[in-house]
Amino acid sequence: MNRYPLWKYILISIVTVLSVLYALPNLYGKDPAVQISSSRGQVTELTLFEVEAALDDEGIEFDAIEYGLNTMILRFSDEEIQLRARDAIRAALNNSYSVALNLAPATPDWLAMLGAEPMFLGLDLRGGVNFLLEVDMDAAITKAEERYVSDLRTLLRDEGIRYRTINRDDDGGVLIRFRDAESRSQAIPIIETNYLELTVSEINEGSGDFAAMVLISDGAISETRINALQQNIVTLRKRVNELGVAEPVIQQQGQERIVVQLPGVQDTARAKEILGATATLEFRMVDMENDVQSAIDGRVPPSSRLYYSRDGIPLLIKRQLMLTGDYIIGAASGIDALSGGPNVSITLDGRGERMFRQATADEVGKNMAIIFIENKTETVEENGELVRKSEIVEEVISNATILEQLGKRFQITGLDSPQEARNLALLLRAGALAAPVEIIEERTVGPSLGQENINQGFLSVMIGFLLVLVFMLVYYKVFGIAANIALTLNLVLIISLLSLLQATLTLPGIAGIVLTVGMAVDANVLIYERIREELKNGNSPHASIHAGYEKAFSTIFDANITTLIASLVLFSFGTGPIKGFAVTLSLGIVCSMFTAIVVTRAIINLIYGGRRIQALAI
């Protein structure tokens, strides 16, 4: 008796082999690397040529090179070379590339082909910054209402309806006061047909006062909120790209919050300054009468200024401002219905429409440029004193010919690629009026602490694990060996599952693994104590093994399910670090059910099964 069918052994072998395979990449670690990505499409042969030349000049050698989607990764043998290489590459490439330090998994090809990759390390283990930002939604809605104030003003004026005042009400909504009841009853249907998202109701405060309250529908308000959040995420993405961080995380959390994780970033002050920069857009005409070359040589006409595009192409642009980004409501990339090429369509608000219509009326056939302006503040040290400096970075992001008088909606066509259209739309949105954000949480871990956390975490797992192994061996002898093999497999299984899920390992996650190691033997202790009890009651060894596993099962099941309930609650409520703990704990519980019951039984059956035995070494 006590024999297991062959298929169970096969199953256990398959699980063992797979878990070892998928846990393996973690042993190889990661190589220091530099990641080069282009914000304007492909990384080409030409890029590689430039990079190689730059590295050659500095006498830097790289170990390997890989291509991804719009990215190129160069591996280096150590961190010092990696830093030098980054600086050299940065200097050589123009700023349409972002060059970032990275860690590339050193997984061998045959493993990578199976999709096996190492776990991600959390910021507390590799160092970096974690920000939680909150979008000021009240401000976003206030701004939307202010926009309606100007839109309604334009609308009523165009329709020839006389009103006294239009103002944003402090309690929300827009209050319009009319001169008489007649113009009010004229206005209401006009407003409602022009702006479907608005509802207008009459307010009678007293005699001779004809007011109407305009409220934005709930749907439009929630759309405003979503837009405010999206807009900020877009802006943050662009800023983060500029920081040159590899594998940044920018994610929505809840209705009005954004998580920004920047692995490896140490200078939080600079990171905050860059994230907090404000951007605007300016629309100006290109000066086509004067010569660009002579402007480069220093003879800039007084009515114009010399600008550079993102690719470094010089452009002479008139000083007169036509429009700013504040009037842009939306910008989206798409396909032009006429030409079939990529385009970006821009929507302006009422005031912007009027200004733009006037400004572009006489400019058809000429070129208009869109300039992206960022106001950054940087803290620099000057003569031993720390000075906050504000710096303005301006670049031309679009230069297009005006084909007709432009109004509320217009489009920019003739773009090279859908990618470029998308980028331009992103930049336009980023430069449009966005709701302000505030940092409400910040967690920074230095690189040395990160490394220490890894070392200490690893050490405590190993020591705790060894202590348990020794204890089980001494206390349960042969059965202890079975439990130890199961425990080891359990550990490998957890790591392989975490790698397979591409979960992020954090310090609390390691704590979860340690705790699992301690608790995973519980199932075996329950079974073995039951076996001892059966033996003591005078049952035969085989019957005792059988009864021990049988009777302990429902106990193990109940006990583990309740622990699982607690850790699921942890998971659902948890923020980052607690989630990591809950994930490893839950995985550990589930894995231990398999290893402690099925795997130990298989080993015990292999040792004692199918033969006569006098006594058990337990």
Add this chain to the structure above:
Amino acid sequence: MELFNRDSTINFLGHRKLAAIFSGILILASILLLFVNGLNFGVDFTGGTIVELRYENAANLEEIRGILNNSEFDGAVVQNYGSANEVLIRLAPIEELNSSQISSQVTRVLSQSGQSIELRRIEFVGAQVGEELTESGSLAMLFALFGILIYVAIRFQTRFSLGAIVALVHDIILTLGFFALIQMDFDLSVLAAILAVIGYSLNDTIVVFDRIRENFRKMRNSTPFEVCNTSINQTMSRTIITGLTTLLVLFALFFLGGETIHGFAMALIVGVIVGTYSSIFVASPVTLALGISRQDLMPVEKEGEELPDRP
């Protein structure tokens, strides 16, 4: 090798009055401590800023306090963290300052002292985030208790479920009381540890309950008191060994895991000890006091599941 004699029949439940008095005193003391001392909530809950720094040489705490008191950060709590070179600075939320700039400004102020400082960790938590966390943390604990209540009531019986909950509340209060006593930082990881303690202690309790259920069906001629006592004795060995292996790894974590998870490991160590005690001296006595009897477990028996060895 055996740590606990299997044939022993220690009259655990005979001492239940004594245990009740003991637990009662501890609970009262804990509640008193929680009111008088209060928990030393970390910035996760209160909002504010933590800055962890490493100095080249042993840090002069007095000097650091002096520098900070002369800056806009007066009232900062400065203490050693792990070693003499490492310093942890805790700042309350400051209204006038733009919250996100505090951390960078602290390092700037301190770097004027001329020593080389390495910034190891900054944690800034806005006040409203802390408030939300306190709320969701308490909610999480309630949810966990409620989920467990329902599961145990379904799998066992309502009296068991109440016994388990009383034991869990007992464990939570004592662990919190311990943290109020030693004034260790109560942060997010400690909260996680307490939720894990709920899981562990329950695990322990369920094992005893499972035996009680089984023995009610086996020991037809015994009183509920005898059944419970025997069950506790029979599971004693397992209770001690599992507690021991768990404590082994927790001590490894406490001594080797680094300063950051000290609180976490501490909460679990206390929780495991208290949880082991409560599964013997609290959960079963309460269930017994609520009047558990053989009849209560009959419906389960009628379903006739997994009882091949019924006499």
